[in-house]
Amino acid sequence: MASFDGAQLPRQPLSMGLLLSLEPPELRRLLKSGLRLGLAPPELEQLLCQDWGLEAGSPEADTLLAALAERDWFRWNPQAERWKTHLG
């Protein structure tokens, strides 16, 4: 699993400049994947599994998504029914 400490993440709104500076690479990839059309739930599950070694719904996956949602960086879009990265 990629190392991740949610507490270390900055609390400012996400910009592309900030996204570019984030570590680990898996975090950049997750947020990048939420651009374009976003991620359908099975796509997110696959990415979490392949990139992070996490099972969807596991405490670790929930912690990761909660840290991003808390910052309003990555959220569920009910209209599109996809997970989307939010800039600004």
Added chain:
Amino acid sequence: MTKIVCVHSFRGGTGKSNLSANLATALALSGRKVAVIDTDLASPGVHVLFQFTPAPDDATLNDHLQGSAPIESCCHDVTPAAVRAKAGQVFLVPASMQSDRIARLLREGYEVERLNDALFQLGEHRHLDVIIVDTHPGINEETLLTTAISDCLVMVMRPDSQDYLGTAVALEVAQRLDVPNALLVVNKLPRHFDGQQVRDRVEQSYGIPLGAVLPLSDELLDLASGDLALLTVPDHPWSQGVISLAQKLIDGIL
């Protein structure tokens, strides 16, 4: 799904807009539906290649990014007759050429997320095969976004020391953003330069495939960006290089 091709350069004056317009035309000549989006909002220009001047009531990208105009209404059909004859189509989303609109954009900015959503809405609405994003040179929020969401980054440079360094920076950024495909284009190669030497240097320096090496040419200078070289001088080595680049994109991502 619509493929996004981002045509970018680290520095200005590389011929990026000229390449974007001609590349779009080359792809459309193969029967595809292509749109060119001018995201060089501070210094727009790609519309000139298509001899399109937005009328006062024509919506531009600015009207979508800083207003309420749907992106579809900002998209104009600029298909040249020769492309139409091959069942292709070219659309253009121009940026505003009004100085007050450019100033407003620089002053107030816009939510770059709107640009992301606009590209995909447009692709779906017009059933586009490809969107070519003609970017502002250098690195800023818009260019980072368009680089990140592209299916292929076409990086344009001149055989110039500053371009060599700047291109390395831009490609490092693209690597951090996991851009799935990248092609390098060397443009404006002076006649007395050794093309093979430039090819070798570029391939060794960057480790990404070379899309094309395009010559600097008096004939193209005579066009003064007022027309599409691909249609005006189709047999010229520059035009042939663009056709070959289009074929690489067709083979690689389309």
